[in-house]
Amino acid sequence: MRQTARPRRSVLYMPGSNARAQEKAKSLPADALILDLEDAVAPDAKAEARGIVCDNVRSGGYGGRELIIRVNGLETPWGRDDLVAAAGAGADAILLPKVESGQQVRAAEALMDAHGAAATTAIWCMMETPRGILQAAEIAGSTPRLGCLVMGTSDLTKDLHARHTQARLPMLTSLGLCLLAARAHDLAILDGVYLDLANGEGFAESCRQGLELGFDGKTLIHPSQVAGANEIFGPTAAEIAESKEIITAFAAADAAGKAVVVVNGRLVENLHVENARRIVEMAAAIEALESGAA
Known part of the structure; x- marks a missing residue:
């Protein structure tokens, strides 16, 4: 999907099973919310979380915030039901985890189309595995419905046997390849999360680095990070x-x-x-x- 001037300075992950947090998010100054059915939800809570998330998206009340549902992978026991439910919920986008090929994206798109997803519902892709990074260009060009690449730097660091460092030197090759793929296909692209909530200056440095590299904004794990991301990624x-x-x-x-x-x-x-x-x-x-x- 061709990019428009839509703010994505701060994109906050919200646990799909936490209805109270999703209600509170209606008053947060985040540009976008990722309602997460994958990593943030225990296996025995997946079905309940799916209902909570889809009901909240349908009922609205989030103002102009972009709403994204992150589903479980189609290879998991929950992925197909997640995708079918999300297709009918009316979210702005559906975020696919651990994408490693264009074929994965097209399979998800076919299921969305078969279950009534609106033409305006974009597909976003998590870029968080070595194989996915090496296929970034193919993934970015897989379908016109694709709208955004999202860096999953925590999983990627684990798979690379790398270390979390302030300068993120182990990540620069992966970040650069995904940035090139996103811009070549006119996609938005979001930087990965910063895990140390106690290190405010470290978070600010990470945001400034992401801005300098060319990212549109940053994915966040806590509401306390929203204001800082908005300030750094917004034009002065x-x-x-x-x-x-x-x-x-x-x-x-x-x-x-x-x-x-x-x-x-x-x-x-x-x-x-x-x-x-x-x-x-x-x-x-x-x-x-x-x-x-x-």
Whole structure:
């Protein structure tokens, strides 16, 4: 699905079996919520969690927040029932875990289509295994219904026999391959979670690194992380002001037939204008979401 200016600065995982937490999430300033039926739910609670999540999505009350249901894999005892139920719930997206091939994505899509999923319900893919990372380009181009890649850095670190480090050097190859695949296919892409809730500065550094690498936002494990992610992944007032200046100056120069535009002492080209428009559109979308008008 071609990307629009939709804020995904903060994307918070919510346990699918915790109805109280999902109710509280209606007042959280997260841009999006992942209602999780996979890792966050014990096997004996899977069916109950499925009902809670789908009922909450259907009943609404989450404002403009994007709602995503993470299902169990189709190879598990719960995956097919999850996907069938999620297809009819009306979520913005269904998140598939541990995706390792385009064929997996298309199989899930066929099941969604067969059970009445809306055309607007996107597929998101967790990128969290070595095989999945190596197939990132194939996965990203598997179907027009695909909307976002989500890094699962915890599982990936385990499978790589790597270590969780602040600089995330063991992750950079995987992050880069998925970023390239996402941008080549005009997809959104979200950075993985930060696990140390007591280390606020470490979390901020991780967000800044993700922003610099090119991620649209970060997946989160606790509401306390939402404000920090929103601040770092959102455009600053200075960036917005400069972007508007670039757009205005370029339009005036183009109308006057001038080939060269200089803003604040720097040469401005089409690529700068394109980025400026993206920033201004995202700022407007954030304002609409936060005002409740989205």
